Amino acid sequence: MTVSSPPAVSSERIGNVLVAKIDNPPVNALSRAVRAGLMDALHRLETDGNATGLVIAAGGRMFSAGADIDEFNGEIQQPFLGDVTNSLERSSKPVIAAIHGTALGGGLEVALACHYRIAAGGTVFGLPEVRLGTLPGSGGIVRLPRLVGIDQALAMIAEGRRIGTEEALSAGLIDRVASGDLMDECIALLDEIAGTAPPRTGERPFPVFDTERQAAARAALAKKYRGQEAPQKAVDLLAMASQTPFDDALRLEHEACRALLSTAQSRAMRHLFKAEREAGKIAGVAKDAAARPIDRVGIVGTGTMGRGIAVTCLDAGFQVALIGRSEKSAKLAREAISNIYASVVRRGRLNEQQVGTRLAQLEIAYSLDRLGEADLVIETISEDIDAKRTVISAIDAVVPDHTIMVTNTSFLDIEQLARATKRPANFAGMHFFNPANLLKLVENVRTEAASDDVLVTLMAFAKRLGKTAVMVGPSDGFVANRMLSKRTREALFLLQEGATPQQIDRVLTEFGFPVGPLALADMAGLDILAATRKARAATMSKREREADIIERLVADGRLGQKSGAGYYAYGDGRNPQPDPAVETLLAAYRAERGIEARTIPDDEVRERCVFAIINEGAKLLEEGVVARPGDIDVLWTKGLGFPAHLGGPMHYAEEIGLPHVRTALAGYAAAIGDEYFKPAQLIEQRADGCGRFG
Numbered sequence: 183m184t185v186s187s188p189p190a191v192s193s194e195r196i197g198n199v200l201v202a203k204i205d206n207p208p209v210n211a212l213s214r215a216v217r218a219g220l221m222d223a224l225h226r227l228e229t230d231g232n233a234t235g236l237v238i239a240a241g242g243r244m245f246s247a248g249a250d251i252d253e254f255n256g257e258i259q260q261p262f263l264g265d266v267t268n269s270l271e272r273s274s275k276p277v278i279a280a281i282h283g284t285a286l287g288g289g290l291e292v293a294l295a296c297h298y299r300i301a302a303g304g305t306v307f308g309l310p311e312v313r314l315g316t317l318p319g320s321g322g323i324v325r326l327p328r329l330v331g332i333d334q335a336l337a338m339i340a341e342g343r344r345i346g347t348e349e350a351l352s353a354g355l356i357d358r359v360a361s362g363d364l365m366d367e368c369i370a371l372l373d374e375i376a377g378t379a380p381p382r383t384g385e386r387p388f389p390v391f392d393t394e395r396q397a398a399a400r401a402a403l404a405k406k407y408r409g410q411e412a413p414q415k416a417v418d419l420l421a422m423a424s425q426t427p428f429d430d431a432l433r434l435e436h437e438a439c440r441a442l443l444s445t446a447q448s449r450a451m452r453h454l455f456k457a458e459r460e461a462g463k464i465a466g467v468a469k470d471a472a473a474r475p476i477d478r479v480g481i482v483g484t485g486t487m488g489r490g491i492a493v494t495c496l497d498a499g500f501q502v503a504l505i506g507r508s509e510k511s512a513k514l515a516r517e518a519i520s521n522i523y524a525s526v527v528r529r530g531r532l533n534e535q536q537v538g539t540r541l542a543q544l545e546i547a548y549s550l551d552r553l554g555e556a557d558l559v560i561e562t563i564s565e566d567i568d569a570k571r572t573v574i575s576a577i578d579a580v581v582p583d584h585t586i587m588v589t590n591t592s593f594l595d596i597e598q599l600a601r602a603t604k605r606p607a608n609f610a611g612m613h614f615f616n617p618a619n620l621l622k623l624v625e626n627v628r629t630e631a632a633s634d635d636v637l638v639t640l641m642a643f644a645k646r647l648g649k650t651a652v653m654v655g656p657s658d659g660f661v662a663n664r665m666l667s668k669r670t671r672e673a674l675f676l677l678q679e680g681a682t683p684q685q686i687d688r689v690l691t692e693f694g695f696p697v698g699p700l701a702l703a704d705m706a707g708l709d710i711l712a713a714t715r716k717a718r719a720a721t722m723s724k725r726e727r728e729a730d731i732i733e734r735l736v737a738d739g740r741l742g743q744k745s746g747a748g749y750y751a752y753g754d755g756r757n758p759q760p761d762p763a764v765e766t767l768l769a770a771y772r773a774e775r776g777i778e779a780r781t782i783p784d785d786e787v788r789e790r791c792v793f794a795i796i797n798e799g800a801k802l803l804e805e806g807v808v809a810r811p812g813d814i815d816v817l818w819t820k821g822l823g824f825p826a827h828l829g830g831p832m833h834y835a836e837e838i839g840l841p842h843v844r845t846a847l848a849g850y851a852a853a854i855g856d857e858y859f860k861p862a863q864l865i866e867q868r869a870d871g872c873g874r875f876g
């Protein structure tokens with residue numbers, strides 16, 4: 183006997199009403215089977231003389247997350263979603279969408295084509311296609327503005343803005359919010375409207391979208407989504423739809439969406455969508471490993487990191503014990519955290535009462551005994567291996583057996599730190615980035631002995647903090663800083679050879695980074711970078727040690743933004759201005775080292791900075807420090823400013839071709855004579871093989 187799978191759309195008659203229910207877990211994606219099922223339901227509606235109307239509903243936790251993203255990689259099979267939405271709209275009998283949970287993308291397009299929309303409270307609506315480098319292609323662009331106007335449609339289509347039920351109701355996107363049972367209210371509405379002609383969205387007038395408004399939208403979107411094609415195309419298509427007969431506009435919308443799907447940008451953004459979800463799953467961990475409950479968090483160390491992490495935990499609703507070294511450090515931490523929240527209130531993000539609730543969850547003390555029954559303790563003291571080992575042993579002695587301990591080191595040997603505890607299975611790393619309350623990235627660091635459920639707990643904990651987390655292994659600087667340091671080093675070498683800070687930063691911002699590496703160094707503080715260089719002097723190459731430009735800037739009192747001057751001059755603001763004094767300093771440096779400045783082509787600047795990152799990423803994959811190339815891409819696009827529409831460094835390398843990357847790297851290795859440009863073995867192998875890292 184074969185067991186057949188349940189239909190993707192089941193339909194049943196309730197009285198005279200036909201109800202079609204989408205059932206395609208986990209997110210009711212509109213796969214071919216669902217589209218065909220909806221067409222069948224419509225056919226049944228038209229042919230069943232007793233059926234007076236159709237309700238389209240869905241099972242599970244949402245109405246629909248839209249088109250099945252997996253289908254985008256191949257030939258999409260008929261019926262197309264546009265055929266479904268057009269047939270729905272043209273139905274001679276009324277069709278109502280019963281929406282709950284989430285209606286995104288194609289899911290919302292189905293609802294827009296129905297004659298009425300009723301939603302359960304708490305439903306979220308959106309057209310997120312632009313975040314996948316494409317746009318709605320089944321009537322979303324042509325229908326939505328007819329219901330909600332141009333401004334709301336622009337925000338939803340060109341920016342992927344999601345809205346809640348109340349806003350959807352006031353904007354005119356939905357007709358009613360169900361106060362009771364959603365299905366009962368849909369059936370009641372069908373009774374109410376019996377005998378009236380179904381109102382069709384396509385018969386409403388399209389709002390005016392004048393050229394001035396178009397130009398303003400293009401300019402704003404170009405600034406906000408630099409280099410992205412889809413937001414600009416959204417303006418083109420809205421302008422087109424405002425002047426084109428409905429059916430022609432539908433066809434043009436569909437063609438444009440299909441064309442966008444085959445762009446490199448859309449491939450890159452779809453890759454990231456999948457990679458972000460993959461990153462949450464830890465490679466090699468037992469399937470049944472479950473996250474442990476975390477309620478109370480202890481944080482040891484009241485410096486910048488400790489305070490930032492404390493605020494992050496409070497914002498996420500945890501009870502926090504923050505432990506300093508002395509009464510004085512505890513007092514300073516309390517003041518600093520109050521100041522962080524005062525500025526949040528000033529900016530209107532929270533009100534006094536909300537801040538009060540958060541601060542009531544915070545205890546600041548200066549004895550480790552106050553860690554009490556913490557489920558998780560994060561050690562954040564300064565980066566000194568002996569001091570950290572001492573503190574970790576001391577924490578170990580006071581917290582209960584179940585407590586998970588993590589260290590927030592950014593480059594120390596984590597296995598050595600693990601040996602300072604009696605609970606290595608309950609010990610791992612969490613590398614937050616400064617400012618921890620604002621930056622959305624965390625590297626969770628696995629140690630040899632860490633148990634699977636501890637690792638799963640840390641991923642779940644980071645998610646509750648609203649962070650994107652990637653699991654990495656021990657390595658000097660883990661993944662983010664190890665890769666970033668190669669770009670920083672390359673920027674220094676380019677300065678040595680003749681580039682200016684403004685050339686390097688311009689080339690990389692044109693590539694798509696929001697800030698160039700040298701303006702970024704000014705933000706981080708050149709004194710901090712000089713201290714890091716000092717700490718690592720023993721492992722640096724001779725050339726790197728001799729590239730002491732940062733030290734020279736610091737010696738001149740140029741510490742970066744905080745001192746009003748670094749690689750750039752800042753005047754009173756934060757806007758970097760080229761500074762002739764830096765030119766003079768660089769010229770003196772080169773003269774002293776006997777280097778003749780040369781004009782470096784922009785392509786070389788870009789390739790050396792970006793390919794140095796890619797080469798290091800390949801080495802990290804080779805060493806097994808990170809499990810998947812997609813993890814590196816998530817880390818760079820979520821946390822380090824790599825443009826999402828290029829998909830992250832590893833995807834970008836595959837897209838431009840690993841043979842090309844290999845040849846360029848080998849060329850720089852030969853020309854510059856530096857070992858580190860030698861292509862990673864993985865690049866060598868994959869350039870000759872499948873052309874992919876994964």
Ligand code: COA
Pocket residue numbers: 208209211247248249250251252284286287288310311314456459460
């Ligand atoms: N098509 C195919 N698969 C989808 C999907 C879609 N439109 N949307 C989500 N999924 C998959 C995810 O890849 C994930 O798969 P996995 O379990 O194998 O990793 C699973 O559904 C659950 O999604 P996830 O994002 O982990 O769940 P969530 O509850 O956190 O979020 C959504 C649910 C719907 C809000 C979120 O998935 C989302 O925003 N999806 C994208 C919607 C979209 O862009 N639609 C337009 C398509 S053009």
